[in-house]
Amino acid sequence: MEDTTETDSLTDALQAISVSTDLIEEELKPHLDTLLDALLEKKKDVAVEISKSGILPILAQVLKNKSSLSCQVALVVAEMAREAAVRSLCIEAGLVKVLVPYLDSGDQEMLLNAGRAIGRICFDNTHQQDQLVDAGVIPRLVSIMKKYPENDPLVNVCVLALCNLADMDVLKLQFVECGIPEVLSEMIRGLQGGSDPHTLCSIKVASNLTVSLLLGDESMQKCFGEGSGIVYQDVVSWLQSSNTQLHLSGALAIANFARNDSNCVKMVELGVVPHILTMLEQHIHEGDVSVLHAGLSALRNLAIPATNKARMLDDGVAERMKALLQSDMAPVQFKLLGMLRMVLDGQEEAAKVLGTDATVLSRVTEWCSVKDHVGVRGEANRLLAALIRYGRSPEVVQAVAQADGMRHLISMSKSEHVIMQNEALVALAIASEIDFAESMKNMVMEADLLTVLKRILEDPTGTMEVKLSALSLIGSLATSSVMKKELEDVNMKGSLVDLMDHSSSKLALQAGAILSLLGDTS
Incomplete structure (x- = not known):
């Protein structure tokens, strides 16, 4: 009986609003209250019923007139727009166009409701997002974040709206030029230390948005600022925080900054490697695969310039990351092997040290024949070949042979992948020249x-x-x-x-x- 009464009152409210011509505020308010109550109860199809009742143009007119009911109407629209099915009707009624000017309001509640309504209506709608950008929404959102940094719900609404727009590559530079990364950095600094779910969610959204802005080359370089940019410096501090999400975003950001050699050289000079290593060591036993994967990717990128390899080895990359050989997670194994191979390139002494370490060789040769991950198998074989190529010593050749590594290299020499086949042939040629043992003859013959x-x-x-x-x-x-x-x-x-x-x-x-x-x- 109660449900029927509520349904009747909603129908009455919709009828009353739809026939209202003068838009008298005192008369409209109780009907809007009824709509809001029904929406907040999250009853099935209420939003669709409201959107199809024909009142949306009336709500748009109320907003256009800037009446005292505007804040309430914006809230009604925001709650309706949770439902994907009503968004196109909201757009057709012109609600987005009349809501955008409210982003200049001095009323924080109005800003919150308008921001939520716009964000939800335009979610996943590229055409509408283009129009929002043309209407100057980006600087308005930044202005709100700067003006009300203590209002977490409002700042979050702005960040989420910016996240939707950040997917458009052409805007990444505009975001950076508007100062968004710096605002996000300041926001994260204020939230660090908090552990409640709301704070952790805000940190995740803000740090993810920062990382996404670094995907554009120009925007990334501006944020890097030759290593002195506030955003880069904050990213390094994320690596040293106690927050797992910031560890992940920090590692992803470093990997993005490391997309060109000059940035890589600068970051290694500035001492970023020990921070990454310390962070990774905190996750070795917890087994956070995302953080480990991202951190190892960052180290691999940093190791690409030849001048960085010796410095990174001095920073302890090979020695400290040996602990990760115990990982049973294939994505971590894959990234670890690739990173070690990259950092050992041309580094004879380091290759000799790792290439004569029985524990390392035992694990690497074990992965050389792993059946369920072709990437790990390939990288393990390539690292084995690299140890001989770069170590070029009888000790390494003997240690690899003792670990049954020659059998894997002979098998690799038949690879369909030209690069892998070539690396195996070079390693076998070096090994044969340095120390051709009787056991190797047998393997050569057995493998044809x-x-x-x-x-x-x-x-x-x-x-x-x-x-x-x-x-x-x-x-x-x-x-x-x-x-x-x-x-x-x-x-x-x-x-x-x-x-x-x-x-x-x-x-x-x-x-x-x-x-x-x-x-x-x-």
Whole structure:
């Protein structure tokens, strides 16, 4: 009976508003109260019923007239617009257009209601968002955030509205030029230390928006400010906070700043690496995969410039991140292996240290044959090859062989991926030249590697780089008395003789040198 009464009162209110011509405020207010009560009770289809009753143009007129009921009407519209089904009707009635001027209001409640209404109506509507930008909404939202920083609900409404607009790439620079990242940084500084769900949610939204603004190259550079920008400095402080969300956003932001070499060099000079390492160590045992993944991505990006590698190793990257080898999370394993390979590039001493560490080699060779994650398997094999390529020492070769790593490299030399195949061939050539053991001969024969090498030399579509690497390996094998007969048995000489006529003088010369080693002077 009560439901019927409430339904009747809603119907009466809608009828009364729809026939109202003079828009007398005293008469409209109780009917608006009825609408609001029904919406706040979140009864099914109430918003749709209101939107289809024909009163939306009347509500738009009330807002246009700037009456004392405007704040209440804006609240009604905001509550209605929670329902996706009514948003297009709100737009057709012109509600967005009449709500936008209220973003200049001095009444914080009015700002809150208008902001919520606009944000909800225009959510996921690119055309409407374009119109909001044209209407100058961005500086208005920034102004509200600067004017009322203590009003958390109002600031959150502005941030959420900006998040919707930030998806439009062309606006990222405009956001930065309006000072939005600095406002967000200040907002986060004020919220840090709080642990209630509302505060944590605000931190998440604000820090996510900051990261999204860094996806644009120009906006990212402005925020970086050669390492002295307030936003960059705040991001570094996020890494040192106790908030997991800020750790994640901080790492993602550093990875974005590290999209060009000059920024990478500057950040390493300014000492960001130890902060990332300390932050990652806090999550090793908690196992927060998102933070670990983001932090390792940032380290990998930072390690790309050649000048950064030695400094990062001095900062303890390889030594401190060894603990992550115990992780059983594939995304973390994948990023860790890629990062270590990048930082070891050309670093002989570091490669020798890691390449003779039995614990490291045991874990890496275990991942070389992991079945359920092809990315981890690939990166583990590539790191193994890199340890030999960069370490270039008998100790590393022996340690890798002892860890059963040669078997994996021989298997990798058959890879369909040219880069991986080439890396394996180079590593095997170095290993064979440094220390060719009897056990390696057995593996070479069991894997039918000589046939693979012969096929590479004879492949008319093969790359020059892979052919040269295959020749290097054949040359290393040819210096071993135990392998000469095996090379003869597969008629490697025939393939080498054919290369003597190759258009590449480099290939022809190398083939001739190997033929000499094999005792063929034809």
